[in-house]
Amino acid sequence: MLAAADPNLIPSIFRPESVPAHAIHELSLFVLAVTAGIFVVVFGLIAYATFRFRRRPDDDGREPAQIYGSNPVEVAWTTVPLLIVVVLSLATARVIQQVQNAPKPASAVDVELVGHQWWWEIRYPKLGIVTANELHVPVSSPGRPMPTFLDLRSADVIHSFWVPRLAGKTDLVPNRRNHMWIEPQRTGLFIGQCAEYCGTQHAKMLLRVYVHTPEDFDRWVREQKAPAGVPPAVAPGRRVFEQTACVNCHALSGTIADGRFGPDLSHLMSRETLGAGALTNSAAGLKDWIRSPDRFKPGVLMPAMNLPESDLDQLVAYLATLK
Amino acid sequence: MNSTSPSATLTPAVESDSRPTVLEILHSWVVTVDHKKLGLMYISYGLLFFVVAGLEACLMRFQLAFPNNTLVSPQVFNQLFTLHGTTMVFLVGMPILFGFANYLVPLMIGARDLAFPRLNAFGFWLSAFGGILLYFSLIGGMGMTGAGSAPDVGWFAYSPLTAKAFSRGHSTDYWTLGILVGGFGSIATAANLVTTILCMRCRGMTLGRMPLLVWLNLVMCGMVLMVISPLTAAQIMLLLDRFLGSHFFDTQAGGSAVLWQHFFWIFGHPEVYVLILPGFAFASEIIPVFSRKAIFGYPVMVGATVAIAFVSFGVWAHHMFTVGMTSVGNTFFAISTMLVGVPTGIKIFNWIGTMWGGKIRLATPMLFCIAFLFQFLIAGLTGIMLAIVPFDWQLSDSYFVVAHFHFVLVGGLLFTIFGAIYYWFPKATGRLMSEGLGKWHFWLFVIGFHITFDTMHIPGLLGMPRRIYTYDAGRGWDLWNLICTVGVVFQGAGVLCFVANVLRSLVKGTPAGNDPWDAWTLEWATTSPPPEYNFAEAPVVRSRRPLWDLKHPSDPDWHYE
Numbered sequence: 001m002l003a004a005a006d007p008n009l010i011p012s013i014f015r016p017e018s019v020p021a022h023a024i025h026e027l028s029l030f031v032l033a034v035t036a037g038i039f040v041v042v043f044g045l046i047a048y049a050t051f052r053f054r055r056r057p058d059d060d061g062r063e064p065a066q067i068y069g070s071n072p073v074e075v076a077w078t079t080v081p082l083l084i085v086v087v088l089s090l091a092t093a094r095v096i097q098q099v100q101n102a103p104k105p106a107s108a109v110d111v112e113l114v115g116h117q118w119w120w121e122i123r124y125p126k127l128g129i130v131t132a133n134e135l136h137v138p139v140s141s142p143g144r145p146m147p148t149f150l151d152l153r154s155a156d157v158i159h160s161f162w163v164p165r166l167a168g169k170t171d172l173v174p175n176r177r178n179h180m181w182i183e184p185q186r187t188g189l190f191i192g193q194c195a196e197y198c199g200t201q202h203a204k205m206l207l208r209v210y211v212h213t214p215e216d217f218d219r220w221v222r223e224q225k226a227p228a229g230v231p232p233a234v235a236p237g238r239r240v241f242e243q244t245a246c247v248n249c250h251a252l253s254g255t256i257a258d259g260r261f262g263p264d265l266s267h268l269m270s271r272e273t274l275g276a277g278a279l280t281n282s283a284a285g286l287k288d289w290i291r292s293p294d295r296f297k298p299g300v301l302m303p304a305m306n307l308p309e310s311d312l313d314q315l316v317a318y319l320a321t322l323k
Numbered sequence: 324m325n326s327t328s329p330s331a332t333l334t335p336a337v338e339s340d341s342r343p344t345v346l347e348i349l350h351s352w353v354v355t356v357d358h359k360k361l362g363l364m365y366i367s368y369g370l371l372f373f374v375v376a377g378l379e380a381c382l383m384r385f386q387l388a389f390p391n392n393t394l395v396s397p398q399v400f401n402q403l404f405t406l407h408g409t410t411m412v413f414l415v416g417m418p419i420l421f422g423f424a425n426y427l428v429p430l431m432i433g434a435r436d437l438a439f440p441r442l443n444a445f446g447f448w449l450s451a452f453g454g455i456l457l458y459f460s461l462i463g464g465m466g467m468t469g470a471g472s473a474p475d476v477g478w479f480a481y482s483p484l485t486a487k488a489f490s491r492g493h494s495t496d497y498w499t500l501g502i503l504v505g506g507f508g509s510i511a512t513a514a515n516l517v518t519t520i521l522c523m524r525c526r527g528m529t530l531g532r533m534p535l536l537v538w539l540n541l542v543m544c545g546m547v548l549m550v551i552s553p554l555t556a557a558q559i560m561l562l563l564d565r566f567l568g569s570h571f572f573d574t575q576a577g578g579s580a581v582l583w584q585h586f587f588w589i590f591g592h593p594e595v596y597v598l599i600l601p602g603f604a605f606a607s608e609i610i611p612v613f614s615r616k617a618i619f620g621y622p623v624m625v626g627a628t629v630a631i632a633f634v635s636f637g638v639w640a641h642h643m644f645t646v647g648m649t650s651v652g653n654t655f656f657a658i659s660t661m662l663v664g665v666p667t668g669i670k671i672f673n674w675i676g677t678m679w680g681g682k683i684r685l686a687t688p689m690l691f692c693i694a695f696l697f698q699f700l701i702a703g704l705t706g707i708m709l710a711i712v713p714f715d716w717q718l719s720d721s722y723f724v725v726a727h728f729h730f731v732l733v734g735g736l737l738f739t740i741f742g743a744i745y746y747w748f749p750k751a752t753g754r755l756m757s758e759g760l761g762k763w764h765f766w767l768f769v770i771g772f773h774i775t776f777d778t779m780h781i782p783g784l785l786g787m788p789r790r791i792y793t794y795d796a797g798r799g800w801d802l803w804n805l806i807c808t809v810g811v812v813f814q815g816a817g818v819l820c821f822v823a824n825v826l827r828s829l830v831k832g833t834p835a836g837n838d839p840w841d842a843w844t845l846e847w848a849t850t851s852p853p854p855e856y857n858f859a860e861a862p863v864v865r866s867r868r869p870l871w872d873l874k875h876p877s878d879p880d881w882h883y884e
Contacts, residue, residue, distance in 0.1 A: 011786030013784055031711050035707055035708060043700065054685060055685075063875075064616055066883070067616065068617050069620035069621065069673075077672040081668045085662060088661055089658045092654065093657075095713040096657070100653070162786070167716070168717045169720065173646060175578075176647065194788070203793055298398070
């Protein structure tokens with residue numbers, strides 16, 4: 001299905017491709033090294049004590065010498081951990097500052113991300129683009145820094161934005177605006193998904209981030225801003241769309257549909273997946289999805305519309321033109 | 324009051340003149356106010372729910388063994404992890420620990436019962452009722468006329484998922500009420516234990532001579548008194564939201580989702596220490612006896628315990644590093660969290676110091692304690708990683724966290740509980756558990772534990788969030804999830820050995836005598852099982868190890884303490 005056996009699509013935190021993810025990665029390697037050192041020492045002590053001091057078969061049955069404690073030893077094994085805490089605290093504070101309080105350059109791309117049960121609403125306020133579940137951003141380079149700054153909100157319950165190779169996670173909390181940023185340095189597709197339990201279909205709330213060259217990004221923006229034409233052949237499908245309950249939940253520019261409960265459909269076919277990653281987007285997939293969304297995503301809030309087969313065909317023919 | 328000893332009903336070998344009928348036995352347990360019977364009831368109740376919650380975990384692991392598996396529906400999966408977490412914390416951990424405290428504290432301080440025996444029974448029955456209420460949701464969650472529905476909001480039930488708008492029916496209400504009622508029971512029992520420890524110690528037992536188990540339970544109960552209150556307050560606010568239209572957490576009407584998190588975690592994080600301190604307590608009794616040495620650094624161990632409790636009240640927001648706190652707030656909670664590691668490390672070092680130079684008997688209780696040391700070390704180190712805020716931004720809510728807290732609560736707490744059961748079973752029943760089956764139990768469980776939970780860190784590092792009922796193939800998570808599930812089989816086999824061992828030993832176990840481990844604390848001075856009055860004569864102690872003094876009159880401890 002969606003998942004190719006492509007190692008690039010494994011969202012490992014150890015393969016960062018974005019500035020904040022790199023900062024976290026470096027810190028995490030340092031912490032892993034420190035904790036590995038502690039592990040080796042203490043593990044060694046436990047193992048040594050267990051084997052060295054186990055009772056031998058030829059034991060004389062006498063109790064060993066009773067030792068009640070030692071203040072110098074206690075001071076030593078209090079001081080050393082305290083010093084380690086100081087070092088780790090300083091390293092942590094530095095990266096917190098670096099990631100959380102980064103200045104926003106004028107060239108940054110602004111995105112508003114709104115979490116819904118169970119999909120992502122993606123808005124580019126300065127560009128006038130609204131889309132869903134697939135975030136498109138430009139690649140950033142030292143010569144041409146173009147980080148993407150995200151404004152995170154929620155329409156219902158708490159969700160969490162997590163694309164491991166691009167950044168750590170930040171929650172989308174209702175009645176609250178959170179902020180974070182990504183600065184990918186390589187083009188390609190990065191997969192993430194909602195990381196805060198948000199109800200029945202928390203598992204199928206995937207997010208795909210496409211990182212383009214600045215030129216490709218500009219082309220994508222132009223395509224998204226272009227109004228969708230309606231070829232005469234699919235006009236009946238458009239009528240079906242406007243006359244059924246689709247319009248209550250979805251928005252589609254140039255039609256009467258302006259609902260906000262479901263994803264904006266203006267450029268539906270420019271997206272690779274349906275149902276926030278539940279299935280591949282194609283005319284056939286779309287038809288199956290509309291017939292029974294629950295089959296792909298049990299508990300999804302979109303109802304099965306129970307359209308007559310002829311209406312369904314016309315509707316899908318229309319929607320398939322929304323490039 | 325029925326005056327049969329607690330084991331009379333468990334061991335048919337003990338005969339009395341007129342055999343009581345089943346009904347009489349049942350009645351004697353239901354109306355009992357004896358701390359030993361209530362302790363055993365707490366432990367049995369906890370073990371029963373341990374099996375239930377364990378089966379819930381098995382179902383989840385089987386569902387996740389393969390990508391796109393359809394063994395259970397998403398709704399059922401969400402109910403499973405909610406019930407599993409809630410059950411393990413509130414209906415397994417707390418009851419078993421209170422059970423041990425109930426049973427052991429009066430014996431160890433030379434008292435005849437808790438300070439308030441009736442309050443003790445009240446606390447137990449409230450806790451039991453809370454558990455029944457939670458599971459009654461399976462029948463009554465949608466109202467008696469509708470289908471049953473267990474809560475599916477997760478064990479920390481983040482708002483606004485619990486608001487009426489997102490959680491219809493009554494499953495969340497059963498969850499809330501179950502915890503609320505159980506919380507009252509915990510407060511009653513904790514107050515009872517604190518009073519008992521402070522007021523009912525035998526002659527000569529100063530605070531500085533109390534066994535470490537008693538100290539740790541004193542601190543644990545003090546913490547319970549402080550942390551159950553915010554939990555109770557939060558549950559009442561949630562009930563007000565759901566039934567009376569208030570808007571504490573109802574974000575649709577301007578409430579705050581983050582407020583719930585603060586309330587829950589100011590309970591929830593100290594709760595982790597409430598659970599693990601009794602685990603430390605078991606280790607602090609078992610390791611010295613099986614190393615044949617006095618505990619190393621007793622005053623430091625007490626001080627470290629108090630320090631852990633104190634610091635643990637200032638770390639709660641490390642569960643909230645991703646909700647968008649300020650950089651100053653994040654830094655504060657990172658440092659406070661890492662500081663907990665210092666007294667915890669001191670404890671591990673002191674246990675090693677106790678073993679150092681000893682003559683270690685590798686009997687089953689000690690095996691569990693040594694495994695506990697290894698596993699708690701790892702739990703502590705992954706805990707440090709999670710305290711590093713930026714690292715936590717990656718690890719939070721991933722399978723890495725799931726692996727971490729299972730290392731704490733299974734690798735740490737459950738292992739010490741198993742050790743404690745093997746250690747005190749002979750005291751409570753008069754019979755030893757089988758060492759052979761014990762070793763099988765230990766090795767199967769320790770192997771299964773490591774197959775499952777060592778591996779479980781990896782999908783977290785590869786970006787797998789927790790609480791997802793399925794995942795696509797090709798994300799790099801398939802193999803690791805399958806291995807995790809394989810480990811469950813070993814753990815299950817280990818638990819079966821344990822159950823078989825308990826049942827077999829109740830009937831056929833070798834008679835234990837009063838003091839099978841050659842131990843040093845007061846509970847071993849009385850018979851196994853102890854009479855209802857515990858001690859015919861109130862004991863008098865002069866050191867931390869009264870039985871050591873008795874056994875070594877020429878070289879008693881009070882010369883050195």
